[in-house]
Amino acid sequence: MKLAQEFILNVATWIPDGRESASAMVAAGRLTVGDAEDLALTEVPVSEDLAAPEMAVRAARRVLADAAWDPARIALVAHGWTYYQGHDFWSPAHYIAHHIGAGAALPLGVQQMSNSGAAALGIAAQKLVADPRAEAALVTTGDRFSLPGFDRWASDYGVAYGDAGTAALLRRRGPDERPGALRLRSLAFVTDASFEEMYRGRDHFSVAPLAHGGGRVDVKRPKKAYLEMHGGIEGFRGAALRCVNRVLRLALADAEVETEDPRIACVVLPRLGDSVLDLMYRPALDAAVKAEVFAVRESSGHLGAGDLLANAEHIVVSGALKSGDIAVVLGGGGGFTWSCAVLEAL
Numbered sequence: 001m002k003l004a005q006e007f008i009l010n011v012a013t014w015i016p017d018g019r020e021s022a023s024a025m026v027a028a029g030r031l032t033v034g035d036a037e038d039l040a041l042t043e044v045p046v047s048e049d050l051a052a053p054e055m056a057v058r059a060a061r062r063v064l065a066d067a068a069w070d071p072a073r074i075a076l077v078a079h080g081w082t083y084y085q086g087h088d089f090w091s092p093a094h095y096i097a098h099h100i101g102a103g104a105a106l107p108l109g110v111q112q113m114s115n116s117g118a119a120a121l122g123i124a125a126q127k128l129v130a131d132p133r134a135e136a137a138l139v140t141t142g143d144r145f146s147l148p149g150f151d152r153w154a155s156d157y158g159v160a161y162g163d164a165g166t167a168a169l170l171r172r173r174g175p176d177e178r179p180g181a182l183r184l185r186s187l188a189f190v191t192d193a194s195f196e197e198m199y200r201g202r203d204h205f206s207v208a209p210l211a212h213g214g215g216r217v218d219v220k221r222p223k224k225a226y227l228e229m230h231g232g233i234e235g236f237r238g239a240a241l242r243c244v245n246r247v248l249r250l251a252l253a254d255a256e257v258e259t260e261d262p263r264i265a266c267v268v269l270p271r272l273g274d275s276v277l278d279l280m281y282r283p284a285l286d287a288a289v290k291a292e293v294f295a296v297r298e299s300s301g302h303l304g305a306g307d308l309l310a311n312a313e314h315i316v317v318s319g320a321l322k323s324g325d326i327a328v329v330l331g332g333g334g335g336f337t338w339s340c341a342v343l344e345a346l
Helices: 022-027 033-039 052-067 092-100 116-130 193-199 220-229 234-254 274-280 282-286 304-317
Strands: 002-014 018-021 043-046 074-080 106-110 136-143 164-172 182-191 264-269 292-295 326-333 337-345
Touching: 002 052, 002 116, 002 304, 018 022, 022 033, 033 274, 052 092, 052 136, 052 164, 074 092, 074 116, 092 106, 092 136, 106 116, 116 136, 116 164, 116 182, 116 304, 116 326, 116 337, 136 304, 164 304, 182 234, 182 304, 193 220, 193 234, 234 274, 234 282, 234 326, 234 337, 264 304, 274 282, 304 326, 304 337
Parallel strands: 074 106, 074 136, 264 292, 264 326
Antiparallel strands: 002 164, 002 182, 018 043, 136 164, 182 337, 326 337
């Protein structure tokens, strides 16, 4: 997505106080030593009381306060998620709009697996491009991966899931921008929808949630079936690396930034285990960029739909960029769609 206009991004993350450590899971027999090493983290945040949309509201309030932005001026609230939002037949996006004071904004739910936050950001950008009356759009994510329906440590391969809310305020650039914001230079997506089968395997369509897997989300089971049906992982690996390379180059081209541009200070990966990053991200970047490539996951794990926005916030609060520096933030989600945001520090 090439953005002819200048859009500014303020970002915030809200992390609950609860924690579960990898070492405690190993001691309890819920995680092997090898799996813990692959995850490359010490702990994940755990919400003991707040549902996913409630965490999203807290992140949204934080970003609005940081930007000193009146929620009544928000035209769109796009909320993305990966897992259960706390009610069965209900709109979490409307809840968020209601509770932040953006009751006249258009609330929109975005469900695209772990890429939901990036997809919501794309919809927000398209809203501002298409509607000159829209001053700003709010993007939120919220996920809470709790038992009995989801085992954050064992439901998937190479991923430990952490709870969090994230938020981003996307708006038109003003005359006096304060430090701490980012310019969204471009946002690109590349999809290979043939891999949607990986998350259903041999399962038939069911009539109610959690009908497969004994009342708990079990991502490993359909993935294992998929690999058995397709003769292993190599076909997916090759396609994933091509898609990651393509989305990176597309985003940089749209931002009018060369792959070897010295302004690129870092490339940030999703908050996944080493086995997953080595499968479909790192090899595609080795020859493509010279900047530092890293994943911020040691105390968070994978935040479901929130990785891309949380990584953008990390770039700001860590002081990793000086004015004019560029960060490339990669994302992706089952289905599969990969995303890449090019961000510039003001």
